[in-house]
Amino acid sequence: MAWGWSERDVPDxxxxxxxxxxxxxxxxxxxxxxxxxxxxxVIMGCRDESSGEAxxxxxxxxxxxxxxxxxxLDLASLASVEKFASGLAGEPRLDVLGNNAGLMAVDRGLTxxxxxxxxGVNHLGHFALTMRLLPLLRETAGSRVVxxxxxxxxxxxxxxxxxxxxxxxxxxxxxYFQSKLxxxxxxxxxxxRLRASGAPATAALAAHPGGSRTGxxxxxxxxxxxxxxxxxxxxxxxxxxxxPFVRAATDPAAQAGEYYGPQLQVWGPPIRERPSxxxxxxxxxxxxxxxxxxxxGTRL
Ligand SMILES: NC(=O)c1ccc[n+]([C@@H]2O[C@H](COP(=O)([O-])OP(=O)(O)OC[C@H]3O[C@@H](n4cnc5c(N)ncnc54)[C@H](OP(=O)(O)O)[C@@H]3O)[C@@H](O)[C@H]2O)c1
Numbered sequence: 572m573a574w575g576w577s578e579r580d581v582p583d584x585x586x587x588x589x590x591x592x593x594x595x596x597x598x599x600x601x602x603x604x605x606x607x608x609x610x611x612x613v614i615m616g617c618r619d620e621s622s623g624e625a626x627x628x629x630x631x632x633x634x635x636x637x638x639x640x641x642x643x644l645d646l647a648s649l650a651s652v653e654k655f656a657s658g659l660a661g662e663p664r665l666d667v668l669g670n671n672a673g674l675m676a677v678d679r680g681l682t683x684x685x686x687x688x689x690x691g692v693n694h695l696g697h698f699a700l701t702m703r704l705l706p707l708l709r710e711t712a713g714s715r716v717v718x719x720x721x722x723x724x725x726x727x728x729x730x731x732x733x734x735x736x737x738x739x740x741x742x743x744x745x746x747y748f749q750s751k752l753x754x755x756x757x758x759x760x761x762x763x764r765l766r767a768s769g770a771p772a773t774a775a776l777a778a779h780p781g782g783s784r785t786g787x788x789x790x791x792x793x794x795x796x797x798x799x800x801x802x803x804x805x806x807x808x809x810x811x812x813x814x815p816f817v818r819a820a821t822d823p824a825a826q827a828g829e830y831y832g833p834q835l836q837v838w839g840p841p842i843r844e845r846p847s848x849x850x851x852x853x854x855x856x857x858x859x860x861x862x863x864x865x866x867x868g869t870r871l
Contacts, residue, residue: 587664594623599672605814620641664710672697724847724850760853781807781838784806811838
């Protein structure tokens with residue numbers, strides 16, 4: 572018998588449409604599997620289309636009725652984000668935007684637009700995607716924007732004077748922590764802005780997966796990247812780690828502005844999480860929002 576909120580609690584999602592970024596592997600693939608298994612049509616935003624097609628085929632083998640569509644999306648390129656969003660122009664609805672994709676503790680690098688990779692992919696790419704898809708989301712009653720953060724967001728500090736690591740010596744872990752705190756600041760600021768605009772059709776929520784056994788962080792060249800697979804032996808499966816995100820995206824009882832994570836922080840079924848005080852700082856969030864608008868050239 573399942574302990575806590577589980578796959579069995581995913582409601583009937585027939586007729587709903589979801590976008591999931593980084594849907595080809597890891598947590599995004601599991602989120603896609605749950606949403607498609609529940610009956611939603613899932614548009615899989617994938618940087619590597621062939622790996623996306625392989626994931627879609629595997630999910631289709633498990634759920635023959637799954638409706639999956641792979642679309643190219645590289646969050647390290649604002650042009651790619653724009654192309655992906657333009658491709659959804661004819662969609663009649665969008666119920667869930669799942670901002671899941673991410674990278675962790677990678678070697679120093681820049682996106683096509685010159686942004687430091689963690690901030691560029693994890694935060695700014697998703698910021699731009701959300702701004703572009705919000706008109707469609709706001710036309711869909713009950714729609715949700717769910718953004719993946721991390722328990723290590725608590726260790727992050729957003730440095731507005733050097734958001735993109737142009738002045739400080741690059742520090743791969745702090746760069747990751749900052750981007751994951753940015754994911755939360757973004758969610759709560761989006762929530763405030765949607766509420767301020769009247770009776771919002773769209774809700775913003777966040778989730779974190781605790782520690783989940785995926786390939787995240789395996790590609791960097793430091794000793795810390797090399798020891799990560801050892802730590803992951805103690806982590807939960809990706810299928811379990813995806814549940815907080817799925818709960819935030821689908822549980823009818825989940826409310827705008829909420830944050831979900833595993834019951835025992837690293838492991839366990841999804842429960843409502845208490846966000847850190849700094850992640851709820853409205854002044855910091857507003858300043859980050861304005862900077863993100865300026866950097867991405869997008870607006871609400
Ligand atoms: N695993 C954990 O314990 C853990 C803990 C806390 C938070 N998280 C968060 O969970 C999310 C998913 O991570 P994961 O564990 O599933 O890692 P993963 O297995 O490494 O998957 C990451 C996904 O993000 C995609 N991605 C990376 N860069 C991209 C880009 N430029 N454009 C589009 N997609 C891109 C990857 O695509 P490719 O296959 O093309 O590389 C892949 O699909 C991340 O936001 C991460 O910060 C994970």
